[in-house]
Amino acid sequence: MPTSLSQQRVLQIANLEIRPGELQVLIDDRRAGLTVREFELFFMLAQRLDSVVQRPQIYTAIWGGEMQRRDRSVDVLVRKVRHKLEIVAPEWKYIHTHFGIGYRFSPERTS
Amino acid sequence: MPTSLSQQRVLQIANLEIRPGELQVLIDDRRAGLTVREFELFFMLAQRLDSVVQRPQIYTAIWGGEMQRRDRSVDVLVRKVRHKLEIVAPEWKYIHTHFGIGYRFSPERTS
């Protein structure tokens, strides 16, 4: 699966640089320090800029298979990614929650 | 493959001089004393300064073929290179670990 990521191009969005081949996210040239899972989530959402991705879709994209009811894996992962991004860029929000549906990636300045 | 190395230019980075044609690494004009394999690894990473190189890519570049799961060859080789470099330049770190991903070359003074 890192192989498939390697094929992808570098994404430049807002103050982000996302390098699939290195599994790295750079924010204003600083490394976010995401783990492999975390990167997969973030990159997956980033590719669908501005669109709401449903939870089960996210789950399948990252873990494969069907998401069980009450499985909180996606939520916890989102939480971790948000946290790491906030450390590097406190004044930005990247992942937005859509209640009862899923998440949407779009960089927004908060201040 | 020593042939391909011979074609390459000498790299000057930080306190390093890397001579592909001689398979030699000089640190402040002192020889690191790397073996052929060790040099290949170090040079390969050095050419990708500041970028994270995934383990399987490293493996393929040096041994060819696919890296098996749980193959520790890369790790052990990195360990040996680090050790030899540390003897010559204790106050420098050259190879950084990115957990779950691979390694990144960028010279940093530690002290």
Place this chain on the structure above:
DNA sequence: CTGTCTGGATAAGAACTGGTGAACGGCCGG
């Protein structure tokens, strides 16, 4: 306003990854 459902936050144990030292075997020169 109240009850119910969804998602945020946190924590504990399991599972995994990488650092490290050493053993093993091949190769070569003496």
Place this chain on the structure above:
DNA sequence: CCGGCCGTTCACCAGTTCTTATCCAGACAG
């Protein structure tokens, strides 16, 4: 033969990450 060098593999361990459970705040329906 013998000893040293080199590359590979193994085993142990520390540190990191993932999974799962729980508690709680916010959202929504009636």
